[in-house]
Amino acid sequence: MLKSIKIKPRILFVDDSKTVRKSAVKILSEDYSVVEASNGKEAWDLVQKDHTFDVIFADIQMPEMNGLQFLHKIRSIDDFRTAQLPVIMITGHSDSHAAMRAVFEMGATGFISKPFSDIDLISRAHSYLDLTRKMEQLENLKGVDRLTNLSNFTNFEEHGKKTLSISMRHNLDLSIVYLELHSFQDMKNDLGKKASEKILISVADKLKSVLRDEEVISRIGEAKFALLMPMTNRIKAQVAVNRVQDQINAMVFNRGDAKIHLNIVAGLTGTGLNNRGLSFDMLCMRADEALKSALKKDDAQVFNYHDDHVQKAVKNIPQEDILSDALVHIMTGNFNKVSDHDLPFVIDHLEPFMEYAAIKNSKKTGVK
Numbered sequence: 478m479l480k481s482i483k484i485k486p487r488i489l490f491v492d493d494s495k496t497v498r499k500s501a502v503k504i505l506s507e508d509y510s511v512v513e514a515s516n517g518k519e520a521w522d523l524v525q526k527d528h529t530f531d532v533i534f535a536d537i538q539m540p541e542m543n544g545l546q547f548l549h550k551i552r553s554i555d556d557f558r559t560a561q562l563p564v565i566m567i568t569g570h571s572d573s574h575a576a577m578r579a580v581f582e583m584g585a586t587g588f589i590s591k592p593f594s595d596i597d598l599i600s601r602a603h604s605y606l607d608l609t610r611k612m613e614q615l616e617n618l619k620g621v622d623r624l625t626n627l628s629n630f631t632n633f634e635e636h637g638k639k640t641l642s643i644s645m646r647h648n649l650d651l652s653i654v655y656l657e658l659h660s661f662q663d664m665k666n667d668l669g670k671k672a673s674e675k676i677l678i679s680v681a682d683k684l685k686s687v688l689r690d691e692e693v694i695s696r697i698g699e700a701k702f703a704l705l706m707p708m709t710n711r712i713k714a715q716v717a718v719n720r721v722q723d724q725i726n727a728m729v730f731n732r733g734d735a736k737i738h739l740n741i742v743a744g745l746t747g748t749g750l751n752n753r754g755l756s757f758d759m760l761c762m763r764a765d766e767a768l769k770s771a772l773k774k775d776d777a778q779v780f781n782y783h784d785d786h787v788q789k790a791v792k793n794i795p796q797e798d799i800l801s802d803a804l805v806h807i808m809t810g811n812f813n814k815v816s817d818h819d820l821p822f823v824i825d826h827l828e829p830f831m832e833y834a835a836i837k838n839s840k841k842t843g844v845k
Contacts, residue, residue, distance in 0.1 A: 482541075485509050485510040486508075486509050486510070486531040486532070486606055487509065487510045487511075487512065487529055487530045487532075488505060488510070488511045488512070488530065488531065488532050488533070488534065489511075489512050489514065489520060489523065489524070489530045489532075489534070489535075490502070490505075490511055490514070490516040490533075490534045490601060490758065491511070491513075491515075491516070491517065491519075491533070491534065491535040491536060491539070491544070492515070492534075492535075492536040492539070492567060493516055493536060493538075493539045493540055494536075494745060495515070495516050497536075497567075497591065498513045498515070500514065501515075501534070501598060504595045504599060505598065505599065505602060505620075508599075508602075508603075509602060510754050512527075512530070515539075515543045516539045516540050516542055517535070517539050517541065517542030517543055517544060517546055517547030517550075518542040518543075520533075520535065520547055521542060521547055521550050522604070524550075524551065524554070524559060525554070528556050528558060528559050530559070530562060530564050531562070531563075531606055531609070532562065532565070532605055532606050532609075533551070533562055533564045533565070533604055534562070534564075534565050534566075534567055534589070534601075534602075535547055535548065535564060535565075535566055535567060535639075536569075536771070537566055537567065537569070537576060537577075537732070538569060539559045543665060544566055544567070545576070545579060545580055545582065545583065548564055548566070548580060548583050548584065548585060549583055551564055551584075552583065552584045552665075552670045553662065553666050554668075555699070556624050556701065557699050559700055560683075562586055562609075562611055562701060563586040563587070563605035563606070563608070564584070564586050565585070565586055565587045565588065565589055565601055565605065566580050566587070566588050566589075566627060567588075567589055567590075567591060567593075568584045568588050568589070568590050568591070569590070569591050569754075570678040578711065579704060581590065581670075582671075582672075583669065584668065584670045585603065585723075585820075586605060587601065589601050602678060602702060604751055608737070613744050613819040615789040620632030620635070622695070622696040624674060624677060624678065624696070625677060625678055625681035625696050626681070627681050627684075627694050627695055627696045628694065628695040628700070629695060629697070630697040630703070632693075632695060633693060633695035633697060633703050633705065634686055634757070634761075636705060637652065637653070637693070637705050637757045637761070638705050638757045639757075640693075640705060641748070641757045641760070642651070643707075643750055644707065644748055645748070645754075645843065646710075647706050648708075649707070650708055650709055650747060650748060650749075651705075651706065651707055651709070651747055651748045652704075652706040652709045652711060652713070652714035652745060652746070652747035652748075653703070653704070653706070653711065653745065653746055653747060653760050653761060653764045654704040654706065654714060654718055654743055654744070654745040654764060655697075655702070655703050655741070655743065655744045655745070655761075655764040655765055655767070655768040656684075656700045656701070656702040656703070656704065656718075656721070656741055656743045656768070657698070657700055657702070657706075657737060657742060657743075657768055657772065658676075658677075658680065658700040658740070658741050659740040659741065659742050659772065660740070661673070661699065661700035664676070664737065668732065668737075669676040671689050672732070676730060677696075677699075677700060677741070679698065679728065679730075680704075680725055680741070681694075683721075683725055683728065684702065684704075684721065684725075684726055686705065687721050687724050688717065688721065691707060691708075692704055692705060692706050692707070692709075693705035694769065701768075703761075703764070704718075706747075708802075710747060711746075711747045711801065711802070711805055712801070712804060712805045712808060713753055714745050714747060715745065715805050715808075715809055716809065718743045718745060718806065722739070722741055722742075722743065725739055725741045726738070726740055726741060727737055738804045739753075742768065742771040743767075743768065743771060744764050744765065744766065744767025744768030744770065744771050745764060745767060746760055746763040746764045746767060748760070762820075799828055800822070800823060803815045803823040
């Protein structure tokens with residue numbers, strides 16, 4: 478009978494003293510898999526490639542990149558899980574109170590002083606790992622994001638799959654929207670962790686105030702949100718998203734004499750004719766692809782997944798979808814997004830209606 482292999486939690490231990498590192502490895506290796514780094518730069522290179530660490534210990538005073546600089550990079554990294562890791566700073570007798578305060582304000586989880594005892598190091602590792610695991614478990618059980626109090630991705634996925642099943646069974650519309658604050662990483666680097674988190678909380682509150690109660694709003698990344706919009710086709714979804722963007726992009730935050738403006742972009746998809754039968758995961762993937770396309774374009778506030786693929790697969794797209802998408806662009810004022818290829822088709826179908834509407838209107842007003 479094969480024995481189950483216990484996977485040890487992973488610790489990154491960063492200190493320029495080889496003696497201190499070897500001592501830490503000896504103390505922790507029974508319960509943890511310990512990876513060593515001799516300075517902040519070496520540790521940063523590891524963290525960018527490996528997102529599986531559970532706890533980080535880092536000395537404050539180190540060559541090439543010190544602990545303060547390393548901590549700043551950790552709290553600013555794009556990977557959401559890594560940015561939230563417990564980081565325990567290792568302090569020495571020479572570290573000033575000002576340096577320790579700066580490290581704490583930058584987001585250090587805790588401190589441990591050199592020379593440390595076996596019990597000090599083990600208890601710090603155990604307690605912070607245990608706290609992180611319990612918070613993650615609680616967050617997943619509640620389905621709530623700790624920072625914004627929105628639903629998290631686990632909740633979004635679970636709710637989304639059920640809603641899609643109902644929508645398909647009863648032939649109802651469903652739209653999925655991914656939203657992201659443009660250049661949030663630069664903003665976070667300038668403002669710091671606490672100030673940028675306040676902005677995220679304000680954005681979450683604005684989303685809740687603008688959207689309907691039946692729409693599920695989730696935080697699925699650091700500055701990334703997802704909307705589940707039942708009984709909403711792409712035209713209505715785009716109108717709603719434009720309203721959201723107007724509200725959020727009008728928000729202004731003060732930092733001294735400077736004013737900080739937001740720019741939120743969106744990618745959307747839905748259960749249109751060419752998306753019928755797709756899984757929830759595939760619809761989310763399409764919304765994410767549309768968002769990535771929007772982030773690449775300075776002038777694209779909302780990007781529909783269908784737009785990105787019109788020229789690649791125009792022959793395979795049902796005519797109803799071409800007309801539907803054209804109406805979305807017309808209603809939202811994005812006339813230039815109706816492709817030259819589709820324009821004759823759209824005109825052919827809208828001209829008879831416009832003539833009919835003009836006749837009806839003239840009869841109503843008495844104009845001959």
